[in-house]
Amino acid sequence: MALTKEEIQKYKEELExxxxxxxxxxxEHEKKVDLGDxxxxxxxxxxxxxxxxxxxxxxxxxxxxxxxxxKALGKIEVGQYEKCDKCGGEITKxxxxxxxxxxxxxxxxxxxxx
Numbered sequence: 585m586a587l588t589k590e591e592i593q594k595y596k597e598e599l600e601x602x603x604x605x606x607x608x609x610x611x612e613h614e615k616k617v618d619l620g621d622x623x624x625x626x627x628x629x630x631x632x633x634x635x636x637x638x639x640x641x642x643x644x645x646x647x648x649x650x651x652x653x654x655k656a657l658g659k660i661e662v663g664q665y666e667k668c669d670k671c672g673g674e675i676t677k678x679x680x681x682x683x684x685x686x687x688x689x690x691x692x693x694x695x696x697x698x
Contacts, residue, residue: 587666587677595684596660602685603653610646613639652685659687668692 587595659665666675668689675689686693 585677586674587680591677591680592660592665595665595680596657598684599653599657599660603650603657606646606650606653610643610650613643613646649685652687655687656685 655669656665659667667673668675669687670692671689673689673691675686679686679690679693
């Protein structure tokens with residue numbers, strides 16, 4: 585069953601809000617870790633380098649999610665929001681309720697499509 589214009593608008597607004605929140609999170613996590621000028625503790629330096637690595641991984645995950653959101657918003661703009669990127673089938677409201685940035689139908693997400 586196709587989504588109504590109102591439902592698509594609701595998902596679009598959710599995606600745009602999520603997009604803004606993720607951009608804020610990325611900005612926060614991309615702040616440089618102060619590695620300090622002191623070289624008296626190799627353990628402290630190692631901890632700071634590890635923390636920076638963890639922040640970079642988090643930012644990478646945020647950017648992946650941001651990419652999905654951008655693609656979903658693009659699909660809304662061209663009228664293809666409900667179309668699965670893999671099989672071309674319909675993405676249901678239940679899938680969008682769980683994740684409005686979904687690019688795949690339930691079957692393709694689960695790997696059960698043929």
